[in-house]
Amino acid sequence: MEKRDEPAISAELLTRLARAVVDLQPALVIDLCQQALKEGVAPDVALNQGLAKGMRQVGEKFAAREYFVPEVLLAAKAMYAGFDILKEHLPQKQGYRGRVALGVVQGDIHDIGKNIVKVMVQAAGFEVIDLGRNVPVERFVAAVRNGVDVLGMSSLMTTTMPNMAKVVIALERAGLRNRVKVLVGGAPVTKVFAERIGADGYADDAYGAVKEVERVLK
Ligand code: B12
Structure with missing residues (x-):
């Protein structure tokens, strides 16, 4: 799209x-x-x-x-x-393209953006596992352990952004980091922040999110 x-x-x-x-x-x-x-x-x-x-x-x-x-x-x-x-009217791409887990990080209940990203990524042909909001680090790690191609994290508050970094570190510690591509987003999140915490990509809207999922899976 x-x-x-x-x-x-x-x-x-x-x-x-x-x-x-x-x-x-x-x-x-x-x-x-x-x-x-x-x-x-x-x-x-x-x-x-x-x-x-x-x-x-x-x-x-x-x-x-x-x-x-x-x-x-x-x-x-x-x-x-x-x-x-x-x-209900988003044109759906056919065929299986991969599995994406999406969640809003711990401490944060802002999920409007995540929900928009979710329907756009689904429409682009990806299976989406919605982890919800206020998601603890361990639940993100468990989702990766259960097998996802991309992990997308959302944060709308400067105070909860550090929890994204905690998830990346936890994935490294669990030996799972190379099994998954990590994307981050949400209004206060920037490309520089994404690079600093070792994420694989970032986008500032749902179109960009779909593009990033496609790019990191190429
Ligand atoms: C709606 C809203 C709420 C609603 C949330 C409803 C809900 N279910 O989401 C309510 C009223 C509940 C709320 C509560 C609070 N809020 Co509020 N809220 C907002 C507001 C006004 C809009 C957020 C929004 O929906 N934006 C619209 C969506 C479409 O945009 P988006 O989320 O950025 O998502 C897009 C992109 O970022 C991207 N994207 C998003 N996620 C992802 C993920 C990936 C992987 C990718 C690639 C892309 C991506 O694509 C999305 C679609 O285009 C913002 C203001 C702002 N400037 O953001 C404040 C704001 C986020 N809130 C704020 C605050 C402080 C709070 C409260 C603490 C207020 C209070 N005193 O109670 C509580 C916090 C509760 C908590 N623990 O989380 C502050 C945060 C300040 C900070 N520290 O950073 C803000 C910035 C307002 C402000 N200027 O002070 N809030």
């Missing part, structure tokens, strides 16, 4: 979709997602350039103290109302 430029009419619809998330309007989000599908906007585009973009704007409002936790939760509810529709 490639990032695509959309014609002006879709661009306007995508802007309205992001806006509806920011405005905490689940019913409108549902309407706009249905409209987008009817007008032939690709579901992955509506998901990433509409819903996910809206959630990022909510993050900016939260940082600016215009929104607080209740608004953020309502925005997430609106986002998921659209997500549930769009994910």
Whole structure:
């Protein structure tokens, strides 16, 4: 799935979709997602350039103290109302391409980004084992021991990012590091951080995540 430029009419619809998330309007989000599908906007585009973009704007409002936790939760509810529709329409690549385990690191319950990455990676033809959120180091290690090709970790807080490094170290200690490719992501995570902790790749959105899974498995 490639990032695509959309014609002006879709661009306007995508802007309205992001806006509806920011405005905490689940019913409108549902309407706009249905409209987008009817007008032939690709579901992955509506998901990433509409819903996910809206959630990022909510993050900016939260940082600016215009929104607080209740608004953020309502925005997430609106986002998921659209997500549930769009994910059913993502074109699925056929054939088995590998197994990916995904989880949000210990101490962190932010799982919206991980869930978007999950459906995009699944649609790209990979089996995804969802480890959930607030995942202890040992559960990541156990997933690798049970056999996965790629381990993806998500963290949304600077305070939980070090837990990604702990997983990499634990994999080394368990003699499992060379059995798996490790990817990291989440808003505060950078390429430099990924390299520093010895991860194999990093991406800042779900398109990039799919590309990274494909790249490390080549
Ligand atoms: C939504 C949200 C919440 C929701 C979470 C709901 C949920 N189930 O996820 C609620 C309200 C519960 C919440 C709670 C808290 N939050 Co909060 N939250 C956010 C917010 C506003 C948006 C996050 C989000 O959903 N983004 C949208 C998604 C689509 O983007 P994304 O996650 O980055 O994911 C994309 C990419 O990063 C990438 N990606 C993600 N994962 C992965 C993995 C891999 C392998 C790859 C390759 C790529 C990849 O692809 C994704 C899709 O495009 C952020 C603001 C921000 N700037 O991030 C704050 C933020 C993360 N929260 C913050 C804080 C402090 C908290 C609380 C401690 C607040 C409190 N006082 O209670 C608690 C923490 C609870 C905990 N222990 O985790 C801070 C963190 C600060 C820090 N230290 O870094 C932020 C940055 C807000 C701020 N500016 O202060 N939060």
